[in-house]
Amino acid sequence: MGVKISNFYQGESISLLTKHHKEKVIGPLFSKTLKADLITIDSYDTDQLGTFTREISRQGSQLDAARRKAEIGMEIGRTKYGIGSEGSFVQDPYAGLIPINYEIIIFIDSLRSIEVVGQARGSSINHHASVKNWQELAKFARLNKFPKHQLVIRPDHQDHPAFEKDINNLEQLKKAFNKALKISEKKKVFVEHDLRAFANPTRMKNIKEATKDLLLKLRSVCSKCQTPGFSISRHEPGLPCALCEMPSNQTKAKIYTCLKCDYERKEYVKSNKADPGKCNFCNP
Template sequence: MNFLKDRDVLLVTIHQKEKVIKPLLEGQFGCHMHVSPLDTDQFGTFTREVSRQQSQFDTARRKVTMGLKLTNHRVGVASEGMFGFHPLAPIPWNTELVLLKDDELELELYGYYEGLNTNFSHTIVQDYPAALQFANQVGFPDHHVILRADDEHSSVILKDIMNESLLQEAFKYCFYKSTNRQVFIETDMRAYANPTRMKNIEIATRQLIEQANSLCPSCGTPGFRIVQKVPGRLCEQCHTPTKQIVQHVYACSTCQCQQTKDLEDIYASPRYCDLCNP
């Protein structure tokens, strides 16, 4: 079931995400993608001028919903990213969501990426060599940087810094405007300014395609997906159940059909066993 064949699909973005999302979806489904003019910065910015008010999923859904209202499209796609630190360690962490909403079929599908493949970082510097050193460490100039006077809350902010000449000018300006002779510099996490993030959006888009191609065995609706991961894989040494996943439960959002599928490997390493490795 190719539910997108020859259909017009709206992509809600102002940060050039069409560079990765458009060719993947058009190539896979034969749809026609159009970029929405909706200003998505109103839903939140990474540089904190606008705070995001809802969850990552709800924000992506809101983008699509508002984008569709402004056009005659019935299908829309939006992406929403989030940056922070891993909950168990002080490691930069990126999660990317690509959501597809089909109002005609009353269907929502999504792809997801989460991992540590990100250059998300910031620092405070007192001189230009330190600013340049930080920029080079985060992949400049392919990855852009953003500068502020003083700290992360300063209203003096310069974006789209994509070469050393602009970096030097931005540092001089922010340093001149600072009250304590320091400059805040951070990675630019907007998609077009961050190739690493764009790659993660691509991964999430591929997962969306995988989900769209997973059809319910009962009604044929796209999006037959994992809704539960069941622990209980046996320790290969003592055969005691561990917390490692042994089964995936798949479900359809339309007809409520469910299937449980065993993973190929039913045994876990003793290092995951509470008895062998207490």
């Protein structure tokens, strides 16, 4: 028997605080999966909580920022439920060169006093360069999925305060470039991708994946106390090696944990033997 599936949110009003049109991907998934009523709140300037263009740095963790957005949305929308989403970018720890986008989306249920978090990670379009002339910039734009992925332009260096965003066509790009070059001290222009959700389709795709993850968790309920958000909290290693049968580091079981009570559920993985190539005993 699998995890119990239920929907407690049909017809309920849920606030979503976003200034960058995240409702375009989150909204349809919520109404289709939960038949809930998503209220988009765009009257609050979420840039006050931190920007990718570095003029305002984020306070606290990525999760703190997402939670703050959900709380503000619930306050403005006067709802019992709220959603907040926050993204971050890191260099791929293995390949090193590919920027990885990590998206989290939080759902707060104030009625049950629970928080459920969906997450996704994926490759992203997040590049920057320093250019000296229009040809260099035009080449950067061509190679980096402009105008679908928008660009930010500023004089000299990445922290210059006089930047231009909302650039989504060549004419605007050229205008912004000329303006930046004119006030630049070193006759250089700094260009980078706009990482706001609506300006960055690969980010939007990752937000969609995080939303799917969240919805899966919201529909999974604890079979003991009926609290939604019943999901995998940890993996138990120890899958026996196919060759020497010693316990390996590979996952043997996934542990589902309730957000409210102490109920746990262990689900064993389908394969019952670990890859000997990764065994610490017979293939150290």
